[in-house]
Amino acid sequence: MKIIHSCLAAALVVAGSPSKAAESWKPYVTSNGAMAGVQPIDAMMVVDCLLPGQMRRSGAMSYMGPRLPVKTTAQLCAMRGGEYTEYDRASMTSSLAVWMDKAKGGDATAQFYVGQIYEKGMDTAPDYEEAAKWYRKAAGSGSNEAKLSLAAMMESGRGMPVDTTAAVNLYREAMGITGDDLISADEANSRVAEVERRNAQLRSELAMQRAEADSQVKRLQGEVAALQSANASQQRDQKKMAALERSLKDAMTQRAEADRKLAEASDKPPGDQSGGLAQTRSVPAPLVSAGTAAPVAAKGVKFGKYHALIIGVQNYISYDPLKTPISDARAIADVLEKRYGFETTTLLDADFSSIVGGIVQLSTKIGPDDNVLIYFAGHGVLNAAQRGFWLPLDARQSERSPALPTETLAEFLAMFKARSVLVIADSCFGSALSGSVSSYTGGPAEYVDGIPSGYLSRRARYVLSSGGLSPVLDQAGDGHSVFASALLKVLRENDRILTQTGLERALVEPVRVSSQKIGIVQSPDLKKVREAGDAGGAFFLVPRSMPEKG
Structure with a gap:
């Protein structure tokens, strides 16, 4: 069964930040257990x-x-x-x-x-x-x-x-x-013509696949109609059984919820007047990797330190819950830490304060030679003005709902001292972070000897979205989203020093094939984030352990 991210209508009004009176940072837990200051x-x-x-001075005169x-x-x-x-x-x-x-x-x-x-x-x-x-x-x-x-x-x-x-x-x-x-x-026109030829070939192949799919749909519709006519009584029995199973499941859920509330009530300290059976919503503390980032080097090249902020928002308070962001976030953090030497901070079911606090906290740890990866899995929206937003746990369908504008995120990235930043957005309208920039398909796919020095020295700012400005699939049957499943496979089995271009190319075909099997067209999209200060560099993923095969 396919489940699609609940991409919200563009007409919804979401603001860039909550009201001053209502919102402030929650305490942020650092790696040593200390609490950062509370800031508006x-x-x-x-x-x-x-x-x-x-204040300047010239002789006896001072001036500003x-x-x-x-x-x-x-x-x-x-x-x-x-x-x-x-x-x-x-x-x-x-x-x-x-x-x-x-x-x-x-x-x-x-x-x-x-x-x-x-x-x-x-x-x-x-x-x-x-x-x-x-x-x-x-x-x-x-x-x-x-x-x-x-x-x-x-x-x-x-x-x-x-x-x-x-x-x-x-x-x-x-x-x-x-x-x-x-x-x-002439050379440029020749290259453009070659791209157009390939696009035409791809459109032709897709048209053939569509025609074949239409034929299969018609055939299957006929078979379904025949089965429905022949097995009407059996279907009525199945519906009754399904209704009984749902009722049983609901009853078991209610019993489990009652047990949980009773357990919470039992855990309340004496004198607590908050009400043990009141339903509450808490934000888990950040999960910080045990070790600190160490410089990564390979093939005689120093690539710098690697930091990752992993965000997975699943159990929304006011919007439909998703199925996989938490498992996706945990798995991505694990492979980045163990195979690529990242120092990771993972935010699960994070509210607006926690996400902004996590980004600011990250900015204090990185140096000019470091590399940063930010991964977000959760709801994304596009409003009537075509502005993109990441929705935190506490997002609401109201004018002053807390939501992180992607353009504000780009401004944060511009302030980062890091040499390279890659944002991976597994959400609807993920590529809105790039503003009006077209898809990026240039640059090397991996590090090789003789690569132009600019790719290693210049600032790089990219966003790799799971589906561009389109709806994306939340669950494909293996406990992960279609995109996260493909990303995990590439990260686990990769044995090259991939760039952002190589990563995107490795993901396009698996995501396209998997999504087509369940009736949706989805394709990852890589773009530069010029507003964040991209200067033509590259983001390098350097594996530090043997790939996981099989």
Whole structure:
């Protein structure tokens, strides 16, 4: 029996953060058992902050230097005496006011941020032509992030005519590949034609498979109709038996629930006035791996330390429960820790506070040479404005429901010091994290000698979603989702140093075949997250033990 993630209607209204009065961080348990401080959630949101200028002295005269714009959390901005707009953080006007002076002064980072502000649009429609103008300025000032953003606009034709040749060459230039390695227009057109030929062949094969499936459906429908006519009395008996079995199961469930509540009531200490039989909902403490991350090296290359935040939300309070996220999360954490040397933190049935706290806690542990993997299994939604959200345990169908916007997650990732970050989202609309970027199919599939140094040195930010912007399967019969089952098999049996591209390629066919067997088309999708500061690097998965065969 197939069960599909309950992907919620796009018309539902979900907010980026809960009300200030109602929500605050729950204590976060660290690996040594200590409790982190209790912080308001809004204090950890990313803002455009103007720090005070330096106090300078020239001879007998003292004066204040220009204010410094930075992206940081509201809490750190306030602690450093900075200024930010508290209730209008998504306003284009307030964001431009922070960065424009420095951008006009020729600062590449500020020019890149101005381009992003115009491309996103924030509280108004995107201005792609203005975004392209500022990306060109930033690229000319040496910003590789701006080159990648401008190349993406060239590729998609936003703000300018489509120019695939210029886009490919700009992608390569951002990676440090120049001169004879740049491709000509004829070569680019030839590659495009080859891709179109393969797509046409794939469409033809899929059409044949669809026709064959339609034929089988018609035949099976006829057989079912015949059986229904011949066995009507038997079916009535089966329905009665099924009804009796359901009644028995319900009675056993009620008895087990009564036993549980009685046990909870017995465990209450004397004087507890909370009511032993009251139904409550608790959030399990984070599960932290026993060891700390150690640097990983292979083939004479130092890949850095690896950290993972694994999130599985299953037993929702206000939405339909799912079947596999908890077992998926536990299994993914286990294989990452044992086979790939990750230091893992696992959040099961986590509420909004726990998820945000886990992300912030993770950001404090990572260095500039480290690698981070974030895995999320749970409900995902897309609202009317096409903004994506991850739903925590305490998500509600209301205007102020706590939900994590994927664009806010991207801002957190941009602040991470890590060299590479890979987000794996096994949820509906998982690729919404990438914004408007098209699917990414480039780069090497694995580490090989002679690989361009940029893949190892530049920042990498990717999202690998289980089904792009489509509904995905929750359960396929083996206790895991279709995607998680394929991911676990690849991770357990892999004996190569895979990149994010190699991982995605290894997953596409198994997920497609498994989903088609139960009547759903699902295909993993890999995208860059430019908003998180991707600069053309790669995420490497380095196995540290022998593969598990069989």
